[in-house]
Amino acid sequence: MRAGPRAPLTLEPEELRRLGHRVVDAIVAHWEDVEGAPPIRTGDAAALRSAVGGPPPDGPGDPDAALDRLLDEVLPFMQHGDHPRFFARIGSPSNPVSALADALAAGLNVFAGSWAGGSGPATVELTVIDWLRGWCGLPEGTGGILVSGGSVASLTALAAARAARPHATTAVVSDQTHASVTRALRLLGVEVRTLASEGSRLRPEDLDLDDGVLCVVATAGTTNTGAVDPLEEIAERCLAHGVWLHVDGAYGAPAVLTERGRTLLRGLERADSVVLDPHKWLFQPYEAGCALVRHPGALEAAFSMLPEYLRDVSVSAGDEVSFRDRGPQLSRGSRALKLWLSLHTFGLDAFRAAIDRGIDLAERAQCAIEASEELETVTPAQLGIVTFAPRSGDAGELADRVVADGFAAPSSTVLEGRTVMRMCTINPRTTDDDIERTIARIAELAG
Ligand SMILES: Cc1ncc(COP(=O)(O)O)c(C=O)c1O
Known part of the structure; x- marks a missing residue:
């Protein structure tokens, strides 16, 4: 802290430390007794508004009392995706070490937008992406980026597909494709052709891949039933017609780390783009999704912008990646620290x-x-x-x-x-x- 009178918007180090310890205690208490509350508690709108609503105070408040209100009156009212009996939709089983890494990332206000402004965090992100790429069996040189979750990951990867094949206007999906993919296609202005699934899986023989088809979306683990589309056969057809294969493995793709999963997910390594969510089956807290795109430079072709006010932080070469060139965010924090720290703590x-x-x-x-x-x-x-x-x-x-x-x-x-x-x-x-x-x-x- 700077010497002299207290700087604006800070607390004295001792007070900050004490408050910080209370926050860490709250995190540890959650992990010691996740089961102390029901897996899902939905609050009453009026009661919640009276607990936290209203304008902020003009003068200083008591941070302990405010923290108590959050802990006691607000945070109990949510789904606990890390509760051992949360079986709804897709959970987020998370882990406490990654929670600490997220606290560190926020506490140090880690910047991972450009190489010049965040070479350390960018290197951690490149490292983690390379792990995920390798697990999925994609080749070296595959581009990737960590984003908020599967929805934005699909939007990011499909934007790369759109930029790579600008003349094609239609995406082929199944009736089991996750709505986030359909929404991404809508945002990108891509028409959607939906095929009926059989046993929750796409039938490769139904794929009619004419010139106007931009991509086929296959799912590696459907949200409804956990079914995996026949990736190898679909990849074969896509390759034969020069069509982009996007695999939504938001929840299912991490299973490739197991023997049974590897068998089920055979063909994943042939995708043009893969989405997987570390905040699901890789046990990370929200938010962490990943888009992997096989073709070097394809993400950059969709996202890179070089305005004059960024010229000082635009020079990069080789491994010096600026993640703002690979996705929709310029200012961005690090979602990689938590993956890196938890994998180094627990081991693969x-x-x-x-x-x-x-x-x-x-x-x-x-x-x-x-x-x-x-x-x-x-x-x-x-x-x-x-x-x-x-x-x-x-x-x-x-x-x-x-x-x-x-x-x-x-x-x-x-x-x-x-x-x-x-x-x-x-x-x-x-x-x-x-x-x-x-x-x-x-x-x-x-x-
Ligand atoms: C198969 C699949 N794709 C995409 C998503 C969307 O992911 P997110 O909620 O992280 O945006 C989900 C979420 O459960 C999913 O199961």
Whole structure:
């Protein structure tokens, strides 16, 4: 801190340290007792507004009291994607070491927009991207960038496809393609042709790839059922017609780190672009998504701008990457520190085992469903997702009842016109007992 009277908008070092310790204590308390609260708690709008609404004070306030309000009256009201019985949609099992890395990134206001302004953080990001690239089997030279999540990652990668093939105007997707991809295509002004899936998978023989087709979007782990499109056959067809293959592996692609996942995801390495979300099955806190684009320079061709006011920070060569040239953000923080620190802390084997565990847990859930008289399996366990339904009654209403009950949080969806329940079991801290008791509770509430 500068000597003399306190600088604007700072606290005295001792006070800041004490407040910081309270924040760290809150993070550790969360990790010690994630199960202390239901997996999902939705607040009352009026009560929440009265807790935090209104104008800010003109004069200084008490940071401890304000922090207490956040901790006690606000933050309990959300979904805890890292709760061991959060099975809804796709969880975010996260890890506390990465949370500390995020605190560090914010605390040091890390800048990762240009090489000149952030060569250290850029090198960490290049390193991490190279890990992800290698795991997916993409060649050296593949470009990549970390963004907020799968939605922006698809937007980024598809913008590169659009720039590479400006004459083509149509994307072929399946009825199981994630809505974020369809939205990205809409934003890019690309027409969407949707094919009916079979068993949640695209049928390669349905791909009619005329000249106007910009890309085929395949999914490596659908949100509904965990199905993987036949990537090899689709890649074959795309290659034959010079069409870009975009693979949305937002939740499923990290399974490539396991033997079972590698088999299921064969062909991933042939994609022109791949999206995967470290904030899902790579156990990072929000926000972390990654776009990988096989063709060197393709991201830059879509995003690089060189205005005169950036000329001082525009010179770079070889490995000196300015990430503002690879995506939609100029000012950007580092999403790479958390991946780097957590992998260096736990090691890759622990990540492999944690992903394997998620695959096992869905199989365990399926066994419990099949042993239950009240429930039946709809789609078998695939990449950590199983879908099922009560033998009588409405699956959507049952899912609502289970969430309100507070013990566990599955979710519901619709498959071929039928409402079903689903569990996504990618949290490695979920125990076998969590699974058994969750299925027993669902069966009880179904009865
Ligand atoms: C297959 C798939 N793609 C894309 C997304 C969107 O990712 P994000 O929520 O990180 O933007 C999801 C989210 O669950 C997903 O499951």
